[in-house]
Amino acid sequence: MISARFPAARLSWARRSRLAAGAGRFVGVALASAVVGSVIVLLGGGGPAGVFDGLIQGSVGNSPALVSSLSQATPLVFAGLSFAVAFRAGVFNAGGQGQFLMGAFATAIVGFEPVFAGLPLPVHLLLVLMAGAIAGALWAAPAILLRIWRGTDEILTSLMLSYVAANLNDWLVLDEFRAKTIQAGTNAQTAVLSPSASFPTLVPGSSLTFMAIVAVAACVVATAYFRYSTAGFETRLVGANPRFAVASGVFSTRKMITAMLASGAIAGLGGSAVVGGFFHADITPFNTNVGFNGILASLLVGNVPLLIPLSSVFFGALQQGGLGLQILSGQSQYIADTLTAVIIIFVALRHWPQRLQALSSRSGASRTAHWPPAAQTSAARPLTGAGTDPSRTREAHT
Amino acid sequence: MSVLNQLIASGLTLGTPIVLAALGGMFSYNAGVFNIALEAFMLVGAYFSVTMTQTLGSVWLGVLAGVLAAGILASIMGVAVLSWGADEVILGIALNLFALGLTSYLLTSGSNSGRGFIQLSQGLPQVTLTGLQHVAILSGLINGHDPVVFASWLLAGLAAWVIYRTRFGLRIRASGESDLAARAVGVAVWRTKMWTFVLSGLLSGLGGAELALGSVHLFSQDITAGAGIIAFAAVVFGGGRPGRVIAGALLFGFAEAGAGVAQIGSTVAPDFVLMAPYAAAIVALVALGDRRRRRQA
Numbered sequence: 001m002i003s004a005r006f007p008a009a010r011l012s013w014a015r016r017s018r019l020a021a022g023a024g025r026f027v028g029v030a031l032a033s034a035v036v037g038s039v040i041v042l043l044g045g046g047g048p049a050g051v052f053d054g055l056i057q058g059s060v061g062n063s064p065a066l067v068s069s070l071s072q073a074t075p076l077v078f079a080g081l082s083f084a085v086a087f088r089a090g091v092f093n094a095g096g097q098g099q100f101l102m103g104a105f106a107t108a109i110v111g112f113e114p115v116f117a118g119l120p121l122p123v124h125l126l127l128v129l130m131a132g133a134i135a136g137a138l139w140a141a142p143a144i145l146l147r148i149w150r151g152t153d154e155i156l157t158s159l160m161l162s163y164v165a166a167n168l169n170d171w172l173v174l175d176e177f178r179a180k181t182i183q184a185g186t187n188a189q190t191a192v193l194s195p196s197a198s199f200p201t202l203v204p205g206s207s208l209t210f211m212a213i214v215a216v217a218a219c220v221v222a223t224a225y226f227r228y229s230t231a232g233f234e235t236r237l238v239g240a241n242p243r244f245a246v247a248s249g250v251f252s253t254r255k256m257i258t259a260m261l262a263s264g265a266i267a268g269l270g271g272s273a274v275v276g277g278f279f280h281a282d283i284t285p286f287n288t289n290v291g292f293n294g295i296l297a298s299l300l301v302g303n304v305p306l307l308i309p310l311s312s313v314f315f316g317a318l319q320q321g322g323l324g325l326q327i328l329s330g331q332s333q334y335i336a337d338t339l340t341a342v343i344i345i346f347v348a349l350r351h352w353p354q355r356l357q358a359l360s361s362r363s364g365a366s367r368t369a370h371w372p373p374a375a376q377t378s379a380a381r382p383l384t385g386a387g388t389d390p391s392r393t394r395e396a397h398t
Numbered sequence: 399m400s401v402l403n404q405l406i407a408s409g410l411t412l413g414t415p416i417v418l419a420a421l422g423g424m425f426s427y428n429a430g431v432f433n434i435a436l437e438a439f440m441l442v443g444a445y446f447s448v449t450m451t452q453t454l455g456s457v458w459l460g461v462l463a464g465v466l467a468a469g470i471l472a473s474i475m476g477v478a479v480l481s482w483g484a485d486e487v488i489l490g491i492a493l494n495l496f497a498l499g500l501t502s503y504l505l506t507s508g509s510n511s512g513r514g515f516i517q518l519s520q521g522l523p524q525v526t527l528t529g530l531q532h533v534a535i536l537s538g539l540i541n542g543h544d545p546v547v548f549a550s551w552l553l554a555g556l557a558a559w560v561i562y563r564t565r566f567g568l569r570i571r572a573s574g575e576s577d578l579a580a581r582a583v584g585v586a587v588w589r590t591k592m593w594t595f596v597l598s599g600l601l602s603g604l605g606g607a608e609l610a611l612g613s614v615h616l617f618s619q620d621i622t623a624g625a626g627i628i629a630f631a632a633v634v635f636g637g638g639r640p641g642r643v644i645a646g647a648l649l650f651g652f653a654e655a656g657a658g659v660a661q662i663g664s665t666v667a668p669d670f671v672l673m674a675p676y677a678a679a680i681v682a683l684v685a686l687g688d689r690r691r692r693r694q695a
Contacts, residue, residue, distance in 0.1 A: 040500060044507035094487060142680075152683050155487050156634060159434070160676040163627060167676075171669035292491055299488060332506040337499030344492040348484040 029300070033343040040338055051325065051335055058324015059317035064206070065324055071207035071277055073309070073316025075100075077215035078270030079294020080308040082136075082263045085222055087303045089259030090239030095143060095158025096267040097291025098165030099136035103268025105169055106135030107275045108282035109177065111193035124196040129214075129272050136268020137261040139165060144260035148253045154260070162291065173284040189283040199276030211273040215309065218266060222305040235259055267291060296344040315340055405655055406539055411613050413651020414547045415440065415605035415622075419629035420636075420647040421550075421557045422601030425594040427638040428561055430574035433595070434490035435475055436602045437626025438497035443468035443606025445501040448516050448617035457522055457611060461546070464607040465600050471497070472599020476592045494626075502619050514619060521615035522546060522608075546608040553601070558640035570594055574638075602626060628654075631679035637686050650675040 038048035059069045079096050086093035093099075110116060110131040116124055143158035177190040193199075199209035226232040234250040235258075245251035270290055275282060297315050301307035322336025419436045426433035447464025451457050475493060478484040505516065522544035561567040569590045572580040580587050609625060610617050628650050636642030657671035 040503065044504050046507055092487070094491070146680075146684055150684050152680075156432070156683055157680050159487075160631060160634075160680050163624065163631075163676040164673045164680075167669040167673035170672075171667050174669075175667055289495060292495060295488070295491060296495075332503050334499050334502035334506060338496060338503050339499075341492050341496030341499050345478070345484075345489065345496060348489045348492060349478055349482040 029343055029346045032346045033339060036342045036346075037335070037339045040342075041335060044332070044335075046331055046335075050329070051331060054325035054329050054331060055318065055321030055336065055339075057321075058328060059321035061324070065320060067203050067206045067208050068323075069317040069320040070212060070313065071209075071316075072319045073312040074208070074212045074215050074277060075270040075273045075288075075290045076294055076297045076312035076316055077212075077219065077309050078266050078273055079290050080297035080312055081215070081219055081222060081294075081305055082267035082270065083295045083298040084303040084305050084308060085266060086259050086263035087298070088226055088239050089235045089256050090242060091144060091147075091256050091260050091263070092155045093140065093143070093158055093260060093263045093267075094155045094295070095140065095160075095162045095165075095291075096263075096270075096294050097289065098158070098162035099139045099264040099267035100271045100274075100291040100294075101162075101165045101169045101286055102139040103132035103136040103271025104275045104286065105172055105271070105282045106131040106268070107272040108190045108193065111197040111275070112191040112281070114194070117194040117196055119196050121196055121200075124194075125199070128193075128197050128276070129269060132268040132272030132275075133265035134268070136266070136271065137264040140260050140264025140267070141257075144257050148256065166286070169282070169286060170284045173282055177282070179281070187283040187285060189279065189281040192280045193276070198280070201277075207277040209273070209277045211269075211276060214269070215273065215312075218269070219305045219308055226305070231255070267294070270294065293340065296340060296347075299344060299347050403537065405652065407542060409648070409652035409655040410539070410543060410547055412654045413648045414543075414550050414612065415609040415625055416629045416632060416651045417554060417644055417647040418546075418550050418605030418608060419602040419626050420632040420643050421553060421640075422598035422605070423630050423633040424557065424561070424636075424638055424640060424643045425570060425597045425601075427633045428567075428574045429570045429591045429594040430577070431479070431486055431591065431594065432490070432630075433598050434487065434627065434630050435472070435493040435497075436598065436629050437622055437624065438490075438493040439468040439472055439599045439602035440606035440609065440622045440626040440629075441494075441497040441501050441620070442471050443603030444610035444621050445504065445606075445617055447603075447607035448518060448610050449504075451518055451521075451611065452516065457520070461522070461604070461607040461611065464610075465603040468603025468606060469596055469599040472595045472602075473592070475599075476595030479595070480588055480591055498620055501617075505617065505619055516617045518611070518615045521611035521613070544608070544612050546604065546612060549604075550608070553604075554640070554644050557601075558644075561640060566590075566593070602629070605629070628675045631675045634679045635675070635682040637682065646675075646678070650678075 034052070037052075041048045041051045058065055060066050079100060082096045082099070083093055107128050111124075111128050116127060119127070139161060140158065143154040143161060146152040146157050147154040173190055174188050178188055179191045199211060202208045202210060202212060224232075226236055234245070235255045237245045237248070238251055238255050239259075242251060274288065274290060293315060294312075297311045298308055300311040300314070318336045318340055322333035325331050325335070326333035419440050422439070423433050423436050443464040445464070446467035447460045449460075450463030451460025454460060454463070471493070475486075475489060478489055479486045506514075524542050524544055525548070526541050559567075561570065569580070569585045570593075572583070572585050573587045573590045577587050580590075605625070606622065610621060629647060632646035632650055633643050635646040636644070653671050653674055657668035
């Protein structure tokens with residue numbers, strides 16, 4: 001396998017076609033999802049045209065809606081980048097949701113603690129963001145350490161830790177840090193951020209904070225790191241082909257640990273963004289699946305950091321469109337969540353055009369041709385995207 | 399006494415859906431598939447069992463519809479994973495979000511809009527043996543439960559038997575150990591794994607139906623609230639071994655019931671009981687040394 005895919009050659013191939021492949025998938029998947037989405041809308045007794053129109057009106061129909069869409073996208077960028085960063089190092093961080101929650105909690109704590117109140121705004125904000133990042137990184141640490149020490153699958157541990165985090169957040173907010181005043185009909189929450197930690201907004205009165213800029217900047221930094229730094233290249237090598245990395249002497253578990261901690265920190269910043277932009281406190285139950293949706297946002301563009309803002313804006317707009325749909329025309333907002341999931345289901349199908357081809361030619365071998373995945377031929381590569389080695393099941397689907 | 403009785407009764411009520419889904423997940427696990435979409439199957443099973451009961455006017459037809467709906471979703475997942483190269487974890491996460499979105503959407507659109515739930519006038523019939531009312535433990539174990547609870551005991555034994563004592567079970571385990579080795583000795587790996595997907599869907603769907611129709615007789619948004627994930631945790635906790643998986647699933651069900659009982663005037667925050675299944679799964683993964691290994695080709 002190694003000889004056929006000399007990594008240096010592949011990475012350069014990857015560099016050229018990554019953007020094109022990501023953009024191509026975007027269009028194809030959107031069309032397929034629109035069809036399935038229409039069917040679901042019909043099942044629910046609605047009219048697809050009206051629903052899609054409502055989604056568009058609600059998300060980009062006017063400038064306040066557009067701003068809201070961008071605010072929705074901001075945490076998704078962090079969550080998506082979080083997944084992509086770990087993924088580049090061959091680490092599957094399925095626990096972004098937990099790291100996101102812990103980041104949100106730490107942000108709120110440092111944000112409202114009277115000890116910090118009265119600090120200059122930039123200083124306090126920096127502390128708040130650091131708290132979010134550190135909490136996220138700490139919550140990511142066990143999964144990667146257990147993988148390295150004990151060979152435990154980090155997918156499962158990080159995923160399980162997400163649910164531990166959800167319950168922990170519930171306990172912390174309800175029992176330990178609940179604000180004295182709770183209005184009826186709202187979620188329980190901590191005290192609100194003190195004025196010295198209130199996130200500056202880009203558009204006054206909106207939820208769009210400076211974190212949107214931080215998010216995009218983070219994507220640019222990540223891209224630059226992976227493309228132009230030696231350490232970034234080596235990290236990619238570890239992720240793309242561990243055996244080659246070992247052979248060329250650049251393999252180190254430290255790179256995986258670093259990537260996972262960075263991944264957790266970025267997810268934690270996503271928590272900061274939600275707390276700073278929307279709730280101004282930590283709440284429970286935290287009914288947003290930002291951490292999980294981030295995985296979807298990253299996958300949609302083949303885990304390419306530079307494209308994650310695009311997919312995040314798309315998913316953010318979809319979410320906002322759902323809210324708009326509900327408010328404007330009284331139709332259920334949940335079509336947005338459904339569509340988001342449908343889209344990613346299509347994205348997850350690694351080589352379905354090939355499969356359809358096989359079906360139409362109806363050769364007897366078509367069923368087994370794709371099993372086991374190791375038998376993938378290079379013909380599947382245009383869809384498998386870049387920077388991955390199709391011989392590895394786990395990493396091969398981008 | 400009444401507390402113990404209450405614990406047994408509500409432990410069984412909460413535990414049975416988890417046991418059923420865990421049985422389904424166990425088939426997948428033994429076939430080498432991490433199936434976290436159990437949550438999605440349960441949710442879909444719960445939704446369609448309730449709405450179809452409403453439409454068809456029969457609880458049992460409703461249960462059947464829920465089970466079939468979940469089975470269909472699982473089959474789609476199976477084809478996507480086995481033939482179309484989807485990653486089961488990613489697809490699982492996506493399906494969980496899909497099921498949540500779909501059922502929420504169908505629940506709040508069309509004729510149901512404006513209401514957060516669908517309430518049925520009656521659900522599954524409850525078994526009451528009058529002779530047992532004086533034997534507290536047996537009464538808690540049997541009285542007031544519906545037939546699906548007892549069916550789950552049968553299914554549990556059946557699942558264990560299938561996995562360890564039948565040719566089909568052997569093929570499942572062989573596929574889970576090594577696709578290539580299994581193929582080499584003539585096991586139809588694709589078909590075998592596909593069956594485990596279907597079984598996981600059917601069993602989880604039954605779990606979802608039981609959850610919705612067993613005691614509460616309603617469907618509300620996100621009614622499973624992670625029960626499928628807990629079932630998956632039980633599967634991981636038990637390392638795919640039937641006895642341990644069932645014990646884990648029951649343990650988690652009882653823990654949840656205990657959390658409910660403890661909530662009324664106790665010092666232990668229920669949140670810690672609720673996070674226990676996930677923590678236990680992690681501990682088991684570490685302690686068992688991840689028997690399943692990393693799935694690399």
